[in-house]
Amino acid sequence: MSFTSFALRAHEDRKQMGRAAAQSAARTIRDAVDQRGSARMIAASAPSQLDVYRALAEEPDMPWDRVTVFHMDEYLGLDIAAPQRFANWLIEHFVGRVNPQHFHPMRTESEDRGMGEYVDLLRAAPVDLVCLGIGVNGHIAFNEPPHADLDDAKPARIIELDHVSRVQQVDDECFATLEDVPTQALTLTIPTLMAAAHLVCAVPGPQKAAAVRALVEEPVGADWPCTVLRRHGRCEVHVDREAAALLGSTA
Template structure:
């Protein structure tokens, strides 16, 4: 079954981040009010920066009861590379709140073993909250159109990165040139992301305008992997006016 996206549009990135963080915090408080712990999955990208900064300031959350995962990690970068997603998330969020546990993808060990080990950790218990974004080609995590599989039997897998994804990393200011961007990564698969009980998707910036348009209106298919978000019963998308600039309504 597909449905219209639950879309919230804000004037700028800061207001988007504040609104998304407030909603994520409300959901997390509710989860921790009804069970002893919570499990969250986080995207690692500048698009998430404002939301994570605001979330770190939200009161009344016992972060010691939260176990965190991240969605993807490059393969082939030096261990101390600042572009590693684990490093970005640690600096942007995990060092700012007293997390109960953070599980990082081991991109430096044997690849298949690392993917299998992360999948085993992820599948120990359901994910309560997933905080994600959408790539310029509609990817969610690193499920680019050439490798996305809505019925993927794996929970975590090794992928070749689409050229548009690699260019986006340069556009985001994370690498100087496309040649510097790794060509392979470990990623959570689409079923892993959609297994989350509650999804919050933050999509700011003009670079994401066509991807957001496609997410809302293109047929649900791996041509635009993010269209699958329309099948999730509890997914909210937060966009700023730049990202929403190509959206239309039936009344227009």
């Protein structure tokens, strides 16, 4: 397999970070297809992942026709055609470029029924890979501090977005104003993400430096949900120099 323990890897810039993360993700996908004939992955929808997805789309000889893609969260209250919807963002920046065998967008028009069907699809077979990031406040998916349940019994839930997360959406230029950002979202829970065989996490930029420091130094807990990644036996976290700025010689 491509990696066998939690590892933090620092790179000079976003492009190098994205390329390294994409190479790890590609190996995981190829291994799964070689071993089982198919691969299943969960992908984050965030600007922080753009360098990863660009590099992954350029990987040669990828068996995308045998890959099923899910995503990990979705806003409530947005029009189905809104470009800010995570499914639409992922289609534009990743899914539409690699054309996987299947892409399953979250349905939010009927929250309970739609999420139930989504979870059934997700649980139909093991998940080989999660490509994820870490929020400014340390969230993974939309499991927000300090209320994130690291041992949540539910596979998915409706959450209230933390103020810091909503501000981040404006800073990332996904929304023009804070008032435009939805206040609720559907999210896969932490145990659902942690159940995947491999995690590849990409965290670029100076605004993520505090979260990266917390990932390494803080106790595992809901104050910094990202710290739970240290419990996963096959997790790579790739950061650029700016995101690693508070680590000193740790990385």
